[in-house]
Each structure stands twice: as structure tokens, then as C-alpha cells.
Amino acid sequence: MHILLMGWISILAGMVALVLGRLSLYFYALAISAVFLNLPAIQVTATSVIPPFFILGAMGVVIVPVIAKRKQRLPAPDADSKHIMNTAVLFCVYSCFTAVFLPLVMANTPVLLPSAGIDAQVADPSPLQLSIQNFAQSAYVILGTLVIFQCYRYWEEVTKLVSIMMMFGVAINLAQYLLVQFTPLSFRSLLQLNVGEDYGSTVGDVVRFSGIYGEPSYLATFAICAVGFFLIEFGRSRSFSSGALHLAFACASIALVWLSSSGTAFLSLIGVGVAIALYGLVVFIRSHSVRIRVILVILLGLCVIVGLSGTILGRFSLIFADKTSSDSFINRNASNDFSVTILRNTLGFGVGLGSSRPSSFLMALLSNVGIIGTIIFAILIARTLFKSFAIPSRHSTAFALISLLIAKVIAEPNISLPLMWMLLAVSAVPTQAPHIMGVPGDAIPSSGFITRMGVASRPGTLHPEEPHSRSQ
Numbered sequence: 001m002h003i004l005l006m007g008w009i010s011i012l013a014g015m016v017a018l019v020l021g022r023l024s025l026y027f028y029a030l031a032i033s034a035v036f037l038n039l040p041a042i043q044v045t046a047t048s049v050i051p052p053f054f055i056l057g058a059m060g061v062v063i064v065p066v067i068a069k070r071k072q073r074l075p076a077p078d079a080d081s082k083h084i085m086n087t088a089v090l091f092c093v094y095s096c097f098t099a100v101f102l103p104l105v106m107a108n109t110p111v112l113l114p115s116a117g118i119d120a121q122v123a124d125p126s127p128l129q130l131s132i133q134n135f136a137q138s139a140y141v142i143l144g145t146l147v148i149f150q151c152y153r154y155w156e157e158v159t160k161l162v163s164i165m166m167m168f169g170v171a172i173n174l175a176q177y178l179l180v181q182f183t184p185l186s187f188r189s190l191l192q193l194n195v196g197e198d199y200g201s202t203v204g205d206v207v208r209f210s211g212i213y214g215e216p217s218y219l220a221t222f223a224i225c226a227v228g229f230f231l232i233e234f235g236r237s238r239s240f241s242s243g244a245l246h247l248a249f250a251c252a253s254i255a256l257v258w259l260s261s262s263g264t265a266f267l268s269l270i271g272v273g274v275a276i277a278l279y280g281l282v283v284f285i286r287s288h289s290v291r292i293r294v295i296l297v298i299l300l301g302l303c304v305i306v307g308l309s310g311t312i313l314g315r316f317s318l319i320f321a322d323k324t325s326s327d328s329f330i331n332r333n334a335s336n337d338f339s340v341t342i343l344r345n346t347l348g349f350g351v352g353l354g355s356s357r358p359s360s361f362l363m364a365l366l367s368n369v370g371i372i373g374t375i376i377f378a379i380l381i382a383r384t385l386f387k388s389f390a391i392p393s394r395h396s397t398a399f400a401l402i403s404l405l406i407a408k409v410i411a412e413p414n415i416s417l418p419l420m421w422m423l424l425a426v427s428a429v430p431t432q433a434p435h436i437m438g439v440p441g442d443a444i445p446s447s448g449f450i451t452r453m454g455v456a457s458r459p460g461t462l463h464p465e466e467p468h469s470r471s472q
Contacts, residue, residue, distance in 0.1 A: 010036065010052035011059075018063045023154060026064065030056050030147070031161050034422035035169035037218050038414075053418035054140060057147040068154045077152060077430035080387040084428040085152045087380040092145040094376060095353040095369045095415075096138040102352030102370075103130040109345060111367075112335055114357035122334045128351050137354030137416060144421035151425040158426045162397050163233065165422070166226045170252050173211040173219060177259065180209075209259035220265030221407045223256035225419060228272050228403030232396035235280070264411040271406040276399065332359035332411065339367035346370065353415070361408035364415060381405070384427040397426060 010033040017025035033052040077085075110125035112118060114133050155161075211219035230250035237243035257265045335358040342351055343366050350370030358364055365374040381401075388398035401423045408420070 011055055014056040014059060018059060018067070021067045021070070023064060023067055026056075026060060027151070027155050027161060028164060030060065031165040031422055031426075032168050034418040035165055035172070035222065037213055037222060037417060037419060038215070039212060051416075051418050053147075053422070054143045054416075057143045057150070060150050061146050064150050064154055080383070080390070081152055081428050081430040084380065084383050084387060084424075085149060087376065087383055088145050088148045088424065088428070091373065091376045091380055092141050094373055095141050098350060098369050098373060099134040099138040099353035099355075100130070102346070102349060103128055103134055103355055106346055106349075106351050109342065109351055110338075111342060111351050111356040112338065112358060114354065118331050118335045118357070118359065122331045122338065125338065128355055131354075134352055134354040140416035141353065144416070144418075144424075147421055148425040148428050152428040152430065155426070155429050158397055158429050159233075159393050162229065162400060162423070162426055166229050166400070167249060169222055170226055170249055170256065173222070173256055174252060176212050177209060208261040209256075211256065211260070216260040216262050217264060217412065220257055220260040220262040220268070221404070221412050221417075222419065223253045223260065224265060224268045224272060224407040225400050225404040225423075226250075226253035227257065227269065228276065229396050229400035231276055232279075232399045235283075236392065236395065264407065268403070268407040268410055271410075272399075272403045275402060275406070279399070335359050336363045339363035342367040343370070348372075357413055359411050359413060361405070361413050361415070364413040368415075380424070384424055387431075388427050391431060394427070397423065401427065 010029060014026055014029040014033070017023070017029055030053065033056050036052060038049065039051065106128055107130075109128040111128045112121045113126045113131075114137075115131075116126060208216040209219065210216050211222075213219050213222075227250060230246045230253055234243055234246040234250060237246055254269070257269055339356065339358040339360075340363070342356060348371040350366065350368050350373065353368050353373075356364070356367045358367060362374075365377060369377075384401065385398050388394040388401075401420075404417075404420055404423065408414075408417070
């Protein structure tokens, strides 16, 4: 067992914030820790890690309520936030029930064990048994739900928190790239900035960059999420400097996708681009937003550049040709097909949380928690997005979650991904949140679909004039 430097820093920052009674610093440390994804605070074995996000979340369960009660009496959250919280608790209870009950009922059903790897098991699946993975995944879901509750009950500002989280993630991955280019390996090993190699596998002559994560796929997953967030933030920026900053980070995020050289990432990027374009068209048609017009021009320009650039098309073709002809791609598709077989063999109930690990998040949900659990999770996502789109300042956070889910459905199956739980948590922050930390929260939205799509905005923005503060 060993603890990596980055995990130490994350946990130490959160501990100091809690000791000092600074809830705002604690939540910022918690959000930043979500960026690390699979980077362990504690690594027990080669395949068993505990991310700093969940350690910090566990620390806050007991301490945050004590600090918050000393600060101010808490008002009741709004109805939408209650729906999100209740649905998250329902999913937590049901998925934990499946983790313990279904492996006993469906014992010896062929599954793809999370600890054994997909490639080795597709041809020879393992028999289902109750294992430590079931309890570990249950613990992660419980802790993720508790983090949602902490944000739901004790936090109030959303966009600034997510902005700092995303900016930190982009910055630290770009810093890793510069260190790879200009510093010796001994220096990078001393800093322990990642858990694997600086570069992953090669695709032809293209070398895939891993960022801080040790695997290019994790870098691509984070970068896709950041692209969706920063493009929408650019669209709702009120000043030139803010717009330029968010556009720069959006471009940097796209550069990280490019450096990862992931076929999954490029497919996800196309999906995110289509989603943003459709959203932009709706907003522009209804409100004639100047910033949205710029976003649409940028997306159109990127399409033209890709179409005219032989280098870019060549790289796309190389990556897709290599990916679709590789054994890994064949096995990952087979794992998703096998998950359908699991669902059919278990009459739609699945084999229990943490029992099987395919390549797609959707297939992981269906094969593990079954149709019922998948429907509950879908309702959680729907309620989260409904609330976020009802508050114009949270549109970018909604698109960060949408972008992340697109990447996960294509090829990122982990239900314990910290970034997903953090985005769900901040989306549950009440509209009329308690003014505990001295940071103004989100404005109360107007009702109706027009405001939900950002139409009630003044020219050049995606949101109406919102108050910068509220009375306590």
C-alpha cells in the first residue's frame, strides 16, 4: 500500500479546511479532487485504489454538518433539489441491495469480473460470486450519494465551483505535457504526477498522451467533459476577458482530446458538438444571442477545417482504422453484447452492483443493477438536467454532465467515477440555497420553457440579468 503525492495534497487541503471551519475551501478541495478520476490517494493493489474524492467526502459527512450549524440556520431546499436528492437515495439503496442480494440469487451466472480484465474474460467468462468488488462499489455509491447530500444541504454556488474544478484539470494536464516535453523522467517520478506512463499505446506513428491519469482514455473522458463546459461558459460570458478565458480553456480541452488520440474521444467530441449545436440553434433562433452565434461559427469552422485538412483526416482515419481492427475493440464490443446476454439470463434484474464490467456505462448499468436500477438512474439524470436548464447560470454545468455521459456511454463504464458524482452533487444545490460561506448563490429562475433554454437573456448573453447577491 502506498499513497501518492497528489492524493496527499488533496486530502491535506480538505482536512485543513475542515479543521479551520472553512466550508468553502473544503468544497473547492472536494471539487478539485474529483478531477483526478482514477488517481489514487491510497493504492492498495495494482487494481484496487481509493480516490481522494471519496476520502474527502467521507471526512465531510460528520464534520460539515457541525460547521454549517455553527454558521447559520439552514432553510428548507427547493422542490427540484429534493427530487434529485430523493432519487439519488433511491438509486443508492436499490443498487446496494442488488450488490448483496443478486450475487447470491444469481450465483454462478457467467460475468465479466471487474478485477480480471475484459480481454481475458470475453472468451471465458467467470462465474458470479459475492466478492469484495460488490462491497467496494456499494461504498463508492454511498459516499457519492453523501457528497450529493453535502452539496444539497450545505453549499450554494455552482458555476464558480465547477469552473475552478475544470480549469484546474485542464491546467494540470497541460502542465504534465510540458513537463514531459522539457524535464527528465527522474524529476517527474519525484513529483508522482501520474500513476502510469506519460504516454500510452501508439496508433501507427501517433503516440497517445495520458496526462496525469496513466491511461489516454481517462484523459479523453475528462477533456470531453471540459469541452462541453467551457464552450457553454464562453456563450454566457458577459465580458470580453471572461469570454476569451473560457474560449482559451475550450481550445486547450480540445487539444487534450487531440493528444489522447482516442477513437472514443473523437466520437464523443462529435456527439458533444452536435448537442451544443442543437442547443445553440434553439437559443439563437429564440433570443439572437451574439455569443451563441460565435459558438455556431466556431463549430462550423472546425467542421470546415477537419474537412479540408488532410492531416486531421489522416489522423482520424488512422485512429479509427487501428481501433476498429484491434483485438481490444472487438473484445470491448463483445463485452457489451455479453452484457445484453446477462440481462436476458437474469430476466432484466442484472447480477448486482460491482459484479460485471463491460466497456460501456449504459451496459454496465443494465447488466449490474438491471432495468429497474437503470430507470432510476435515468430519472436522476433527467431531474438533474431539468433543474440545471431551469437556471441559466447552470447551463454549462448541465453540458459538462451531458458531455461526460456521452463519453461514458461510448466507452467508460465506471459508476464510481468521481467527476460524475461531483457534477450530480452541484446540480442538486438548491436554487434558494443557504448563504453560509459568504459566496452569492444562483439566482432564482423564472418559470417556463423559454427561460429554461436561456431565451429570456439580454443580447449577447445566455442568461437574464441575475442578482449578484441575495439577502440572508
